[in-house]
Amino acid sequence: xxxxxxxxxxxxxxxxxxxxxxxxxxxxxxxxxxxxxxxxxxxxxxxxxxxxxxxxxxxxxxxxxxxxxxxxxxxxxxxxxxxxxxxxxxxxxxxxxxxxxxxxxxxxxxxxxxxxxxxxxxxxxxxxxxxxxxxxxxxxxxxxxxxxxxxxxxxxxxxxxxxxxxxxxxxxxxxxxxxxxxxxxxxxxxxxxxxxxxxxxxxxxxxxxxxxxxxxxxxxxxxxxxxxxxxxxxxxxxxxxxxxxxxxxxxxxxxxxxxxxxxxxxxxxxxxxxxxxxxxxxxxxxxxxxxxxxxxxxxxxxxxxxxxxxxxxxxxxxxxxxxxxxxxxxxxxxxxxxxx
Amino acid sequence: xxxxxxxxxxxxxxxxxxxxxxxxxxxxxxxxxxxxxxxxxxxxxxxxxxxxxxxxxxxxxxxxxxxxxxxxxxxxxxxxxxxxxxxxxxxxxxxxxxxxxxxxxxxxxxxxxxxxxxxxxxxxxxxxxxxxxxxxxxxxxxxxxxxxxxxxxxxxxxxxxxxxxxxxxxxxxxxxxxxxxxxxxxxxxxxxxxxxxxxxxxxxxxxxxxxxxxxxxxxxxxxxxxxxxxxxxxxxxxxxxxxxxxxxxxxxxxxxxxxxxxxxxxxxxxxxxxxxxxxxxxxxxxxxxxxxxxxxxxxxxxxxxxxxxxxxxxxxxxxxxxxxxxxxxxxxxxxxxxxxxxxxxxxxxxxxxxxxxxxxxxxxxxxxxxxxxxxxxxxxxxxxxxxxxxxxxxxxxxxxxxxxxxxxxxxxxxxxxxxxxxxxxxxxxxxxxxxxxxxxxxxxxxxxxxxxxxxxxxxxxxxxxxxxxxxxxxxxxxxxxxxxxxxxxxxxxxxxxxxxxxxxxxxxx
Numbered sequence: 001x002x003x004x005x006x007x008x009x010x011x012x013x014x015x016x017x018x019x020x021x022x023x024x025x026x027x028x029x030x031x032x033x034x035x036x037x038x039x040x041x042x043x044x045x046x047x048x049x050x051x052x053x054x055x056x057x058x059x060x061x062x063x064x065x066x067x068x069x070x071x072x073x074x075x076x077x078x079x080x081x082x083x084x085x086x087x088x089x090x091x092x093x094x095x096x097x098x099x100x101x102x103x104x105x106x107x108x109x110x111x112x113x114x115x116x117x118x119x120x121x122x123x124x125x126x127x128x129x130x131x132x133x134x135x136x137x138x139x140x141x142x143x144x145x146x147x148x149x150x151x152x153x154x155x156x157x158x159x160x161x162x163x164x165x166x167x168x169x170x171x172x173x174x175x176x177x178x179x180x181x182x183x184x185x186x187x188x189x190x191x192x193x194x195x196x197x198x199x200x201x202x203x204x205x206x207x208x209x210x211x212x213x214x215x216x217x218x219x220x221x222x223x224x225x226x227x228x229x230x231x232x233x234x235x236x237x238x239x240x241x242x243x244x245x246x247x248x249x250x251x252x253x254x255x256x257x258x259x260x261x262x263x264x265x266x267x268x269x270x271x272x273x274x275x276x277x278x279x280x281x282x283x284x285x286x287x288x289x290x291x292x293x294x295x296x297x298x299x300x301x302x303x304x305x306x307x308x309x310x311x312x313x314x315x316x317x318x319x320x321x322x323x324x325x326x327x328x329x330x331x332x333x334x335x336x337x338x339x340x
Numbered sequence: 341x342x343x344x345x346x347x348x349x350x351x352x353x354x355x356x357x358x359x360x361x362x363x364x365x366x367x368x369x370x371x372x373x374x375x376x377x378x379x380x381x382x383x384x385x386x387x388x389x390x391x392x393x394x395x396x397x398x399x400x401x402x403x404x405x406x407x408x409x410x411x412x413x414x415x416x417x418x419x420x421x422x423x424x425x426x427x428x429x430x431x432x433x434x435x436x437x438x439x440x441x442x443x444x445x446x447x448x449x450x451x452x453x454x455x456x457x458x459x460x461x462x463x464x465x466x467x468x469x470x471x472x473x474x475x476x477x478x479x480x481x482x483x484x485x486x487x488x489x490x491x492x493x494x495x496x497x498x499x500x501x502x503x504x505x506x507x508x509x510x511x512x513x514x515x516x517x518x519x520x521x522x523x524x525x526x527x528x529x530x531x532x533x534x535x536x537x538x539x540x541x542x543x544x545x546x547x548x549x550x551x552x553x554x555x556x557x558x559x560x561x562x563x564x565x566x567x568x569x570x571x572x573x574x575x576x577x578x579x580x581x582x583x584x585x586x587x588x589x590x591x592x593x594x595x596x597x598x599x600x601x602x603x604x605x606x607x608x609x610x611x612x613x614x615x616x617x618x619x620x621x622x623x624x625x626x627x628x629x630x631x632x633x634x635x636x637x638x639x640x641x642x643x644x645x646x647x648x649x650x651x652x653x654x655x656x657x658x659x660x661x662x663x664x665x666x667x668x669x670x671x672x673x674x675x676x677x678x679x680x681x682x683x684x685x686x687x688x689x690x691x692x693x694x695x696x697x698x699x700x701x702x703x704x705x706x707x708x709x710x711x712x713x714x715x716x717x718x719x720x721x722x723x724x725x726x727x728x729x730x731x732x733x734x735x736x737x738x739x740x741x742x743x744x745x746x747x748x749x750x751x752x753x754x755x756x757x758x759x760x761x762x763x764x765x766x767x768x769x770x771x772x773x774x775x776x777x778x779x780x781x782x783x784x785x786x787x788x789x790x791x792x793x794x795x796x797x798x799x800x801x802x803x804x805x806x807x808x809x810x811x812x813x814x815x816x817x818x819x820x821x822x823x824x825x826x827x828x829x830x831x832x833x834x835x836x837x838x839x840x841x842x843x844x845x846x847x848x849x
Binding site: 191192193194197200201203204205208209211212213214267271272 | 428430431432433434435439443444446447448451452453454456
């Protein structure tokens with residue numbers, strides 16, 4: 001059991017995170033303050049939720065790139081609708097409407113994929129363009145900075161506050177609770193429900209899953225429902241945090257999120273991936289981003305470093321496989337070698 | 341016979357104009373072990389599909405547990421206790437052993453959530469029933485084929501199987517694994533579970549089955565105690581023709597050494613391998629799965645280059661560090677897994693034949709000369725007697741035996757000096773086998789040097805001039821065909837493997 005944990009992907013990322021933190025901390029001690037930690041968490045939260053949205057799709061064996069556009073249309077659409085009606089309340093209504101729009105958009109992906117037996121990637125390529133286009137043309141083309149009364153203070157809605165000489169007053173943001181709640185739910189859903197197991201089964205071997213009696217279309221629809229719902233949610237959180245609603249929210253960031261999910265141990269061909277791994281994957285990407293700022297390495301390097309780590313990570317299983325292949329099938333060779 | 345479990349009565353099944361099964365009847369007793377044998381197209385897969393409810397017979401009846409069915413659905417078949425283990429085992433490589441075993445039951449029971457403790461207990465119970473010990477929390481993808489098969493068996497048992505049908509279960513197993521599987525099957529039989537074992541390997545037919553049923557062209561030819569049948573009789577019953585081995589014309593090797601290997605090594609593969617191949621000779625290399633035989637074949641073809649040693653072709657030392665090196669020295673290789681490694685299945689038969697020599701089919705403009713290509717394709721389809729109405733059909737439309745001929749055609753069109761064949765007739769029926777053997781001997785007589793890797797003893801005896809035996813990565817013995825008989829060679833082949841029976845369990849800790 002202990003050996004399995006040591007060999008797991010999650011453990012490896014954790015080691016990298018710790019090692020990287022030690023290096024950065026020794027160069028710039030500011031990294032090791034509570035305030036810096038809280039700030040890291042706040043910056044990570046939205047991306048963790050987005051990664052959660054994508055994770056079931058990846059386990060199912062697909063790559064979706066449209067979730068960012070779904071986040072944009074849901075959050076921006078909700079905002080423009082509510083602002084237009086003079087809404088001054090809190091975020092709850094934003095969440096309800098935003099998640100509903102997101103869920104419907106996600107279901108549309110699922111419907112096209114299951115009805116016409118298309119590849120997830122192809123469909124999402126189309127719907128991504130479609131939703132950004134729709135938002136810009138029908139809803140609005142500019143960022144909107146008007147905030148309802150109830151949303152204004154959201155960016156500083158802290159559970160715990162700290163004052164830091166560099167960062168000023170900061171704290172553990174309330175969105176951390178969402179991440180924990182969603183994370184626990186998603187973990188339970190993937191590990192303990194038959195639908196969750198079905199997602200892994202389909203990702204592992206689609207034909208056998210069908211023969212075993214998993215209802216592929218139903219499970220696919222549920223996966224895309226979750227993706228849309230969480231994307232809509234993440235869109236609202238991000239916009240409220242940054243105090244502006246943007247029709248091109250998250251544009252171009254879909255592959256960064258995918259990279260985090262893969263870093264977290266999910267397999268691009270499906271069947272593998274965990275909630276813990278995904279959280280660690282996002283945190284690692286965020287630490288790298290921060291590390292480069294704190295150690296004053298030019299920001300352009302960030303993507304490069306993430307890329308290199310990604311290569312290493314995708315190479316590890318391949319190297320293990322190669323080693324196994326190189327060992328060959330010749331049995332009893334240990335003794336044979338000893339005899340020789 | 342004791343109590344009867346299953347009886348099929350006068351089963352007739354037609355597909356279009358083809359009669360797949362013609363008035364076939366037999367019965368299987370409780371706890372009985374039956375082997376079902378037949379060439380490709382003999383109707384044995386159709387029979388299995390009828391018993392498992394996938395096909396409905398046009399005439400006839402299936403009687404299971406005393407219930408009569410003229411039509412049976414797959415669900416009814418499962419409810420009556422019929423479980424089929426297909427060659428892919430229907431497992432999920434990314435899920436643990438425990439989950440793989442328990443999933444079926446979870447789905448059937450309509451469970452919404454998973455209780456992992458119950459899953460493990462359930463799986464443990466399943467493995468205990470067949471007395472095997474496989475770690476429950478390992479992913480199935482990390483296990484050997486043999487272990488995966490045992491998992492499939494325990495899944496079947498847990499589904500309350502009364503009859504387990506296994507389709508070619510020993511294809512990828514080592515000798516020890518086959519033994520372990522047979523022990524499990526015998527165990528099941530003693531618990532009153534019947535088994536039908538579909539096999540091509542004639543020596544196993546006698547080993548496992550109490551009774552052998554032979555189908556040919558949709559008709560039942562034989563139904564009798566396995567011990568009363570010898571291999572020659574089974575072959576005859578399957579093909580309807582005597583395969584006469586006494587009149588085989590073997591090629592006569594010359595003194596001239598065509599190909600020579602000295603002290604070849606590959607760690608974890610083979611050690612200190614040296615041999616000579618004469619002109620016009622067919623050299624057999626045998627050994628069990630895991631003896632280093634396959635690794636040696638892959639080394640000679642540059643896929644897993646040897647780490648040290650010398651290779652001499654026509655008195656010139658050559659280096660084989662890649663497949664490109666091998667082919668530029670005109671060494672050809674017919675792989676074991678023809679579907680994965682040998683053919684482009686969706687491509688046309690002609691394209692497959694031309695694939696290796698596409699460079700020579702250029703016209704003046706340097707473009708592909710289609711007419712030349714078609715001519716080449718037709719020539720080889722004709723020469724190797726590949727049964728197809730048209731060379732423009734995809735390779736996937738061919739039967740197993742014809743696909744194997746197509747792989748051969750692809751390499752023969754390339755005109756190699758040395759042709760390495762690795763298990764050239766695995767999964768090919770007896771009739772096509774004899775034709776391929778004939779072809780191999782003919783090629784050698786025409787001057788091609790042939791190295792044949794195989795663990796099929798009759799195959800080696802029917803084609804080779806000389807046979808080398810590998811064991812644990814070394815060549816340990818050499819046999820001249822004239823002075824060896826099949827039984828001796830078989831004994832030698834499986835001799836020392838018996839020491840290490842329990843090793844398999846240790847490997848995956």
